[in-house]
Amino acid sequence: MRSAKTVLLGIGVLCCFPAVARPQRLELDSQFEAPGKNAGYWANWDAIQERLVFHRDVDDPALPAVRVVDHLGKSLALYPGRDFSGSHHVDIWDAKGAPDGDIVISAIVAYGPRNRAPIPTKLLLLTYDSAGTLRRVWDVKPYHHHLITIDSAGDVFAFGHSDSTSGNVPLIVKYSPQGEVLKEFLRANLLPMGAGAVEAHSNTGETQMFVKDNRLILYIAPTQELFTFSLEGDLLTRMQLSTTFGRVAQLTESAAVQSFEFGIDSNQHIIAQVRLYPKDRAKPSSLALIRIAPDGSFVSATPPVAGKNDEHEFLGLTKTGAPVYLELSNKGSLMVDLNKHYELPWLKCI
Amino acid sequence: MRMKRFVIPGFVLFGLLVGWHLASSFMIAKAIAPPNAPVKSIVRTMLHSPYQMATPHRNLLSSVGLEIVPRAQAACGTGGTCTGFEAKNFCGLNDCVTQCNNYCHCPNCSASGCTNYCCTYVGLNTICSTGTGTRPCEICERDQSSTNCTPTNSPAP
Numbered sequence: 001m002r003s004a005k006t007v008l009l010g011i012g013v014l015c016c017f018p019a020v021a022r023p024q025r026l027e028l029d030s031q032f033e034a035p036g037k038n039a040g041y042w043a044n045w046d047a048i049q050e051r052l053v054f055h056r057d058v059d060d061p062a063l064p065a066v067r068v069v070d071h072l073g074k075s076l077a078l079y080p081g082r083d084f085s086g087s088h089h090v091d092i093w094d095a096k097g098a099p100d101g102d103i104v105i106s107a108i109v110a111y112g113p114r115n116r117a118p119i120p121t122k123l124l125l126l127t128y129d130s131a132g133t134l135r136r137v138w139d140v141k142p143y144h145h146h147l148i149t150i151d152s153a154g155d156v157f158a159f160g161h162s163d164s165t166s167g168n169v170p171l172i173v174k175y176s177p178q179g180e181v182l183k184e185f186l187r188a189n190l191l192p193m194g195a196g197a198v199e200a201h202s203n204t205g206e207t208q209m210f211v212k213d214n215r216l217i218l219y220i221a222p223t224q225e226l227f228t229f230s231l232e233g234d235l236l237t238r239m240q241l242s243t244t245f246g247r248v249a250q251l252t253e254s255a256a257v258q259s260f261e262f263g264i265d266s267n268q269h270i271i272a273q274v275r276l277y278p279k280d281r282a283k284p285s286s287l288a289l290i291r292i293a294p295d296g297s298f299v300s301a302t303p304p305v306a307g308k309n310d311e312h313e314f315l316g317l318t319k320t321g322a323p324v325y326l327e328l329s330n331k332g333s334l335m336v337d338l339n340k341h342y343e344l345p346w347l348k349c350i
Numbered sequence: 351m352r353m354k355r356f357v358i359p360g361f362v363l364f365g366l367l368v369g370w371h372l373a374s375s376f377m378i379a380k381a382i383a384p385p386n387a388p389v390k391s392i393v394r395t396m397l398h399s400p401y402q403m404a405t406p407h408r409n410l411l412s413s414v415g416l417e418i419v420p421r422a423q424a425a426c427g428t429g430g431t432c433t434g435f436e437a438k439n440f441c442g443l444n445d446c447v448t449q450c451n452n453y454c455h456c457p458n459c460s461a462s463g464c465t466n467y468c469c470t471y472v473g474l475n476t477i478c479s480t481g482t483g484t485r486p487c488e489i490c491e492r493d494q495s496s497t498n499c500t501p502t503n504s505p506a507p
Contacts, residue, residue: 042439057438057440087384108470110471119471120384121473122382124382133400134400135402136403136404137401139378139381139382139404139405139408140406140407141381141408142474143407144436144472144474161474163474178404179402179406180404181407
C-alpha cells in the first residue's frame with residue numbers, strides 16, 4: 001500500500017515537472033587526430049537538429065572528413081575517401097545538416113597528387129544518412145559549389161560557379177532530393193564582381209548562406225551584400241551592408257570590420273560576429289556581436305572583447321535565439337555548451 | 351497485317367526508350383565512377399549501386415557530346431593561362447593548428463585571421479584572373495597563402 005502511494009506520488013511529481021530535454025555540451029576531441037596536414041576542422045551549427053558538423057580536407061581515406069556531434073553526445077564520422085576507391089584526396093568545401101538528419105557535403109574527389117595538375121576530379125554533392133551511409137551521389141560538373149544549405153523539404157541550395165563560357169551563369173542552384181535542378185537563380189551579372197564574387201576569401205569577411213523561416217539568406221562578403229530569396233528563388237530583398245559596417249567601425253574607432261557567421265533572430269534582426277581592427281596596427285583586433293535591423297541599419301553591439309587566440313567562435317543561433325559559440329574546453333577539445341548564457345547585442349551597446 | 355503495322359513501331363519505340371534509359375544510366379554511372387574505370391565495373395555500379403546517382407546538369411546527349419568532344423578550356427580574364435586552381439581555406443601545416451588547437455577558424459587571431467588559403471586543383475577554369483597572392487600561388491584569385499603549396503605544373507609568374 002505504502003509503495004503504491006510512493007509510486008503515485010512519484011507520478012504526480014513527474015506530471016508537475018514535465019521532462020525537458022536538457023541542453024547538452026557537444027564536444028569533439030580532435031587533438032590527437034591526424035596531427036599535421038589534415039589536422040583541423042571547420043565547424044557548422046545545425047540549429048534544427050542541434051548538431052555540430054565539422055569538416056576538413058583529407059588525404060587519407062582512413063581519416064574522417066566529416067564529424068557530427070549531436071546534442072545527446074552521439075558522434076558520427078564520415079569517410080568519403082573510402083566511398084570513392086582509388087581517390088587520392090577529398091576536399092570538403094562545405095558540409096551541412098539536413099532537417100531529416102542527413103548530412104549533405106560539397107566535395108571534390110581528386111584522383112591524383114595535390115601538387116600536380118591537371119588531375120581527374122569529380123565535383124560532387126554527397127548525402128549521408130544519420131547512420132553514416134552514403135545515400136546520394138550527384139556529379140554537379142560543370143558547377144563547383146562553395147556553399148550549401150538545405151530547406152525543410154530536403155531541397156538543396158548550392159552557391160557556386162561554373163565553367164560555362166557565358167559569364168552570366170546562375171550562382172545559386174536549387175536541387176530536389178532526387179537530384180533534379182529545380183531552379184537556377186542569382187545571375188552573375190547582378191553582382192558588380194560577377195562570378196568572381198564566389199571566392200574563398202575576402203578582406204571583408206566570409207560569405208554565408210543559410211535557410212531561416214522559409215527564406216534563403218545569402219551574404220556575399222566581397223560585395224558586402226545581403227540577399228534574401230524565397231525558397232522558390234524569387235529575390236525578396238537586397239541590402240548593402242557596407243554602410244552598416246562603416247558605422248560599426250566609426251563607433252568603435254576601428255580601421256576595418258570583418259564579418260563572419262550570421263544568424264537571424266525571431267524579430268528578423270541580423271546577428272553577426274565581427275572582428276574589429278584598430279587604427280593602431282600594433283594593437284590586437286577584438287570581437288563583437290552586432291545586431292542589424294531588417295532594413296539594414298545598425299542597432300546595437302556587444303562591447304568589443306580583445307581576447308586570446310582561443311576566443312570563442314560564433315556559429316549561429318539556437319531555435320530559441322541564443323547564440324552558439326565554439327569554444328575550447330580545458331582539456332583542449334572543441335565544444336559547444338548550450339547551458340551557457342552569453343551577452344547579447346540587445347543587452348549592451350557600444 | 352494492320353496489327354503488324356502498329357506492333358513493329360511499338361516494339362521499336364519501346365526498344366528506343368529502354369535503350370535511352372540504359373544509356374542514360376550508364377553515362378551517370380560513368381560520371382561517378384573513377385576515371386578510366388573498366389566498362390564492366392561501370393555496368394556493375396549501374397546495376398547494383400548502393401546509392402542514388404544523378405548528373406543534374408547533364409543529360410544523355412550532353413554527356414555523350416562531352417565524351418566525344420571534351421569541353422574546351424575557357425579563356426579567362428586578363429591574367430593569363432587558366433590552370434583550374436582556386437584558393438581554398440585549409441587546416442594543418444600552419445600556425446592555425448598550433449594557435450587554435452585543431453580548429454581552423456581563429457576568430458581573434460589579430461594578424462591574419464589565422465585562416466590559411468592555398469591553391470587547390472578544382473578543374474574549372476573561368477575564375478582565374480590576375481593573381482594577387484604570394485608565390486608560388488599567384489595564379490589563384492586572392493590567394494593569401496604563406497604555406498608550402500607547390501602546384502608544380504602551374505605556370506611560372
